Amino acid sequence: MAIPPGPGFCLxxxxxxxxxxxxxxxxxxxxxxxxxxxxxWDSLTASAVYGTGAHxxxxxxxxxxxxx
Numbered sequence: 001m002a003i004p005p006g007p008g009f010c011l012x013x014x015x016x017x018x019x020x021x022x023x024x025x026x027x028x029x030x031x032x033x034x035x036x037x038x039x040x041w042d043s044l045t046a047s048a049v050y051g052t053g054a055h056x057x058x059x060x061x062x063x064x065x066x067x068x
Contacts, residue, residue: 002043011037 008020017037019026028034049057 002047006040009037009040011041014038 007022010018011034012018014034015029017026017028017034019028019037028037
């Protein structure tokens with residue numbers, strides 16, 4: 001992964017990010033800050049695997065742990 005997952009968040013039309021932090025739910029609506037969450041989302045999306053690629057990744061992890 002390009003970056004480790006951080007706190008959960010929802011991004012709404014690049015106008016609002018709702019962030020679940022350890023101590024609070026934050027509603028962030030200034031463009032500079034929502035831009036940060038857009039970049040985080042884009043980076044995580046680029047790191048994601050789906051379908052066959054995800055199955056291969058899980059199979060390799062299982063094999064490494066001898067869980068096959």
